Amino acid sequence: MNNSSENNSGDDEPPGLWHKIKSLFRSTPQTTEDVVAMVGAATRDEIIDADAKRIIEGALEVAEKQARDIMIPRTQMTVLKAADSFADNLQKIIETGHSRYPVVGETIDDVLGLLLTKDLLGLITSGEVDDTATEAALIADSDNPYNILDLLRPPVFVPESKRLNVLLRQFREDRNHMALVIDEYGTLAGLVTIEDVLEEIVGEIEDEHDNYANKNIRKISETHYVLSALTPIMEFNEFFSSNIDAGEFDTIGGLVTNKFGHLPKRNESVSIDDYAFHVMQADSRRLRMLRVTLPRADDEGEKAAAG
Secondary structure, three states: OHHHHHHHHHHHOOOOHHHHHHHHOOOOOOOHHHHHHHHHHHHHOOOOOHHHHHHHHHHHHHOOOEHHHHOEEHHHOOOEEOOOOHHHHHHHHHHHOOOEEEEEOOOOOOEEEEEEHHHHHHHHHHOOOOOOOOHHHHHHOOOOOOOHHHHOEOOOEEEOOOEHHHHHHHHHHHOOOEEEEEOOOOOEEEEEEHHHHHHHHHOOOOOOOOOHHHOOEEEOOOOEEEEEOOOEHHHHHHHHOOOOOOOOOOEHHHHHHHHHOOOOOOOOEEEEOOEEEEEEEEOOOOEEEEEEEOOOHHHHHHHHHHO
């Protein structure tokens, strides 16, 4: 009697979200594309919203992507040098605002360990740090309170081919937030963080340490810059004193994609008004990061002369 009453009570309740979603899967999906199609149908039928759709699609994509697809390339890594003074390293930490840093020896490939900035707090508040102390001096003077080597955590290395879903599980199980990516020859290729992986699922995550003034465009050499594909064309033109025609597009990513004639993949390149754009990061839905090479000075001079 009670069971019948409970069943009747349950039947009288309006179907919940889970029941609505299950109704879409009456025909068993055979491929990831089938699942994506069903999620798209659920969005059109207003069973789930656009944010939920993006998260579900992102979760499916991380199983297909590898560490090389989202890593921060070695040329863009911010590292601390063990041979630098405490003051120099502290200044770099303040300027960049990260919570973790690889610490290297003579070259970037000589990774000694990872430094968590919170591990420096006790030294900073104690006021006992010798600002000019370097690694060499510290090794010679074991009584010096600042020895960066004593603060390092063991680095975690992963291959470029590591799939993101496996990497995310490793981050969670090991309670680690950063891994260094190595190529097939054992050379440092870049680094990846747990935030990078999560952003593939939920989208861009901003925090209070993000540098909004230089969010979209970052200089890596005199002729090379890295920029977000979402950089407005107006901002690009203002930054580089260029005059690229935006046409019907708002962002550099949209303009570059149109120039390709298809959604480009990683390592594809194209030129627009003598600016060379190289795809650094992209997924199945959009461009994420580009490297731009500026026109050579003599090319600009020839154009001015011709004009």
